[in-house]
Amino acid sequence: MNQNSQYIKGCAVCQDKSDIFGGLCLTELNQIDDKRIEVHFKAGELIFKQGTPNMHFLCLTKGKVKTYIEGYNDKNLILGIVKPVEYILGPGIYADQMHHFSAMAIEDSMACLVDLATFKGLIRTNPEFAEDFLKKVSLQSIYNYELFISLTQKQMPGRIADVLLYMKDKVYESNPFRTTLSRQDLADMSGMSKESAIRILREFKDEGIIQVNGNEFEIINMEHLVKISQTG
Amino acid sequence: MNQNSQYIKGCAVCQDKSDIFGGLCLTELNQIDDKRIEVHFKAGELIFKQGTPNMHFLCLTKGKVKTYIEGYNDKNLILGIVKPVEYILGPGIYADQMHHFSAMAIEDSMACLVDLATFKGLIRTNPEFAEDFLKKVSLQSIYNYELFISLTQKQMPGRIADVLLYMKDKVYESNPFRTTLSRQDLADMSGMSKESAIRILREFKDEGIIQVNGNEFEIINMEHLVKISQTG
DNA sequence: TCTATGTATTGATATATGTCATTATCTTTG
DNA sequence: CAAAGATAATGACATATATCAATACATAGA
Numbered sequence: 036m037n038q039n040s041q042y043i044k045g046c047a048v049c050q051d052k053s054d055i056f057g058g059l060c061l062t063e064l065n066q067i068d069d070k071r072i073e074v075h076f077k078a079g080e081l082i083f084k085q086g087t088p089n090m091h092f093l094c095l096t097k098g099k100v101k102t103y104i105e106g107y108n109d110k111n112l113i114l115g116i117v118k119p120v121e122y123i124l125g126p127g128i129y130a131d132q133m134h135h136f137s138a139m140a141i142e143d144s145m146a147c148l149v150d151l152a153t154f155k156g157l158i159r160t161n162p163e164f165a166e167d168f169l170k171k172v173s174l175q176s177i178y179n180y181e182l183f184i185s186l187t188q189k190q191m192p193g194r195i196a197d198v199l200l201y202m203k204d205k206v207y208e209s210n211p212f213r214t215t216l217s218r219q220d221l222a223d224m225s226g227m228s229k230e231s232a233i234r235i236l237r238e239f240k241d242e243g244i245i246q247v248n249g250n251e252f253e254i255i256n257m258e259h260l261v262k263i264s265q266t267g
Numbered sequence: 268m269n270q271n272s273q274y275i276k277g278c279a280v281c282q283d284k285s286d287i288f289g290g291l292c293l294t295e296l297n298q299i300d301d302k303r304i305e306v307h308f309k310a311g312e313l314i315f316k317q318g319t320p321n322m323h324f325l326c327l328t329k330g331k332v333k334t335y336i337e338g339y340n341d342k343n344l345i346l347g348i349v350k351p352v353e354y355i356l357g358p359g360i361y362a363d364q365m366h367h368f369s370a371m372a373i374e375d376s377m378a379c380l381v382d383l384a385t386f387k388g389l390i391r392t393n394p395e396f397a398e399d400f401l402k403k404v405s406l407q408s409i410y411n412y413e414l415f416i417s418l419t420q421k422q423m424p425g426r427i428a429d430v431l432l433y434m435k436d437k438v439y440e441s442n443p444f445r446t447t448l449s450r451q452d453l454a455d456m457s458g459m460s461k462e463s464a465i466r467i468l469r470e471f472k473d474e475g476i477i478q479v480n481g482n483e484f485e486i487i488n489m490e491h492l493v494k495i496s497q498t499g
Numbered sequence: 500t501c502t503a504t505g506t507a508t509t510g511a512t513a514t515a516t517g518t519c520a521t522t523a524t525c526t527t528t529g
Numbered sequence: 530c531a532a533a534g535a536t537a538a539t540g541a542c543a544t545a546t547a548t549c550a551a552t553a554c555a556t557a558g559a
Contacts, residue, residue: 104412104415106416106419106420107416107420107421107497107498108420108499110420112415112420114415126405126406126408127405127409128405129401129402129404129405130402130405130406130409131409135408135409135412136412155398158394158397158398158401159394159397160394162390162397165390165394165397166361166387166390166391169361169390169401170361170362172358172361172401172404172408173359173360173361173362176367176404176408176411177358177359177362177363177367179408179411179415180336180358180368182415183336183346183411183414183415183418184336184338184339184344186415186419187338187344187419187458188338188339188342189339190545191545191546217506217507218506218508219507226419226420227547228546228548229506229507230507230508230546230547230548230549231545231546231547233507233509234508234509237508237509249507249555265339267339267340422516423516449537450537450538459516459517460516460518461536461537462517462518462519462537462538462539463515463517465537465539466516466538466539469538481524481525481537
């Protein structure tokens with residue numbers, strides 16, 4: 036994937052654009068291209084912060100990003116891990132123009148920032164684009180409902196199982212997978228203390244459900260893990 | 268509010284339509300009117316059920332409705348209470364055409380059901396309408412983030428405080444308020460067992476924060492309740 | 500290489516919360 | 530009005546989970 040040479044030529048030839056841009060014509064793509072900034076973020080860098088004004092549509096072209104709500108007592112709730120090519124867009128753009136969650140690179144990342152006015156203009160003028168966007172928003176919302184159930188109705192083993200399955204299926208899309216997420220991050224994804232997260236991981240390891248080696252995880256007994264996820 | 272005589276004359280003269288319809292022209296309103304069904308639901312009746320196909324845009328014109336996710340072990344999570352005039356629309360319409368939560372009348376209610384194709388057509392042809400809709404969806408989403416924090420990072424007193432404040436400010440908009448929600452419902456709003464919900468309510472009562480008389484609640488020490496909500 | 504710093508792990512303990520059983524209270528209905 | 534069924538309330542207890550403190554491990558600098 037020699038992306039670098041591609042985005043230089045602009046959105047029209049970019050292979051890494053979010054699929055909601057797929058239906059746009061050349062004029063529209065150029066319109067975006069004119070208002071586009073490309074930024075590199077190092078792992079650990081904050082991309083935007085909850086409570087600050089939301090000025091851009093952001094499309095992740097490289098790396099990985101965690102989105103998280105900053106709650107009380109310095110506790111965070113990780114909403115999800117975004118990978119390329121996916122946009123990161125909070126609900127603020129059509130409400131109060133603010134960010135309602137924070138985003139931080141968990142790997143060295145690259146993102147295209149598009150002027151919000153341009154983005155909103157496209158929503159107004161191109162119904163297909165608007166529908167595609169609504170579809171994305173809807174899928175996000177459906178995922179959030181699953182998260183609600185996981186976090187509020189499952190006990191710790193079920194929640195950790197959900198996190199492991201999420202990482203395998205949605206984030207890394209491979210079975211032995213290596214993550215840059217810390218144990219604290221795993222805890223923040225499952226709404227528990229990091230000590231508890233560690234303990235559950237150890238139990239899973241002792242029961243032969245997973246293999247853990249530092250930040251490398253392998254799910255060995257998938258059936259059992261899925262069952263734990265389902266029975267809560 | 269002699270609504271009944273009004274909707275008979277159709278959407279154009281209806282005072283009870285969701286405000287996102289405010290910007291529609293007469294032709295568009297008539298278009299909706301042609302595809303509109305008006306239905307009465309008795310308290311306790313299911314309006315639509317999670318997992319069934321989503322065929323209509325639903326606008327509540329009278330009564331109150333609880334929306335809830337049906338989770339594991341017959342446990343529900345109430346997402347919110349909808350009151351007139353507000354629409355009830357799940358994320359399924361732009362995704363898999365399914366309901367992702369259930370809706371039940373908690374009072375005798377009246378709703379307008381509008382054909383989804385008509386609704387989607389308006390989204391495509393009227394950018395203001397699309398933007399208003401996106402705004403609604405966004406506000407809902409922002410509220411969901413607050414709910415995430417309340418449910419995952421606050422202890423029981425904080426969660427019950429949030430429920431009480433939600434009912435006072437958003438649902439009944441009055442301070443002594445009488446609700447038709449059961450204690451089980453209050454528990455389902457705050458993600459705890461009904462016994463725990465009852466216990467916390469009693470503690471609040473003993474501490475002089477609220478007054479409870481069956482289903483009538485009055486917040487006496489607002490400052491204290493807000494503090495409990497904030498400190499979790 | 501050694502120290503310093505952050506992260507991970509573990510165990511002991513405190514606390515929050517759920518479950519179960521029982522009784523009380525309210526509502527419906529014959 | 531009485532009986533039956535639901536909902537609410539309470540207490541005793543079990544369990545899930547957080548917190549605290551101590552230790553181990555890794556990693557980055559000097």
